[in-house]
Amino acid sequence: MTKAKLNFWFEFASTYSYLSVMRLPDLAAATDVKVSWRPFLLGPIFKSQGWDTSPFVVYPAKGKHMLRDMERRAERCGLRFRHPSPFPQNSLLAARVAQIALEEPQGVTFCQNVYLMQFDEGQNIEEPEVIAACLEAAKLPTDIIERAQEVPNKHRLRETTEEAMRHGIFGAPSFTVGDELFWGDDRLEAALEWAAKAEP
């Protein structure tokens, strides 16, 4: 049977993406929906909106609520949430490595490891050693880090980010089913439902 497809757009520096990355695999497994994991970068999208950093930094009241809201929601999901420092982290290396890692089934575990390192362990995911540890813990070869720096892989991330913008994506996590866009971890269930009802 052909499965309907959900595109899952996530950014490694995004706090709410942490929740979806941890929750999605089990939720999707209970459906007929095929999930395409699409790491992308919010930086260029924020720049195009006139921000030089996360809106949670630009608008402190929003940032303060987000941190408290993340604490409450992580607790509900049985996850630890540590305020990341620095915030936002530089997610470029993680995203480039994820593109290659996700060609293997263990790629999803790699992505989860990166979020746990950042938001549970309090590590900085900009560091190649941190990313290497995430690969090893997912039983993936650490030479992916070098391969991730090759030009076609860099281009691919730029193209994915441009594709996200064409979909009207302005934050993470986001979910698309065809032209239908859902934004936010709190729309994950609705997006999966939509995908389950959509034509494959």
Next chain:
Amino acid sequence: MTKAKLNFWFEFASTYSYLSVMRLPDLAAATDVKVSWRPFLLGPIFKSQGWDTSPFVVYPAKGKHMLRDMERRAERCGLRFRHPSPFPQNSLLAARVAQIALEEPQGVTFCQNVYLMQFDEGQNIEEPEVIAACLEAAKLPTDIIERAQEVPNKHRLRETTEEAMRHGIFGAPSFTVGDELFWGDDRLEAALEWAAKAEP
């Protein structure tokens, strides 16, 4: 028995406030939580963040998603949602009238009527005739419109808006239980749960 208190902060021009205003009374009735309805204005808060209008207008990608998301969520709640025009509407009169209307039990019905006029019927709530019709349908006297323009009532709205800012409120709907802040219609259930567990 003393009941725990939830402050419900809503803005008449806010689309997501529509959902909470319609959903809250039934949800709260099933709990021991006392709800204090606090109409306020987002305009001065947006101004303090450097916006001269709604962020949904300032950031069109966000505005486009909001309209589609509202359609989907209103449908789930059994509500109609019409794209408001103009958007955002001028909610000053509605908020001033609501302060007085909410001194009576029918005040909640008045507030719901205003949202239905705007988002279901497609009326402009800036018009005194529209507000008068909302009062009449709630069996409240229409002379509240004149009383709403008296200086102490104008001051009261300004004070409520300043109080919202002191709570760190930056959008609507918002919910507070003591110092605990929840933002967004999708946090309504969590806020009620929090209030139900809080000390009165």
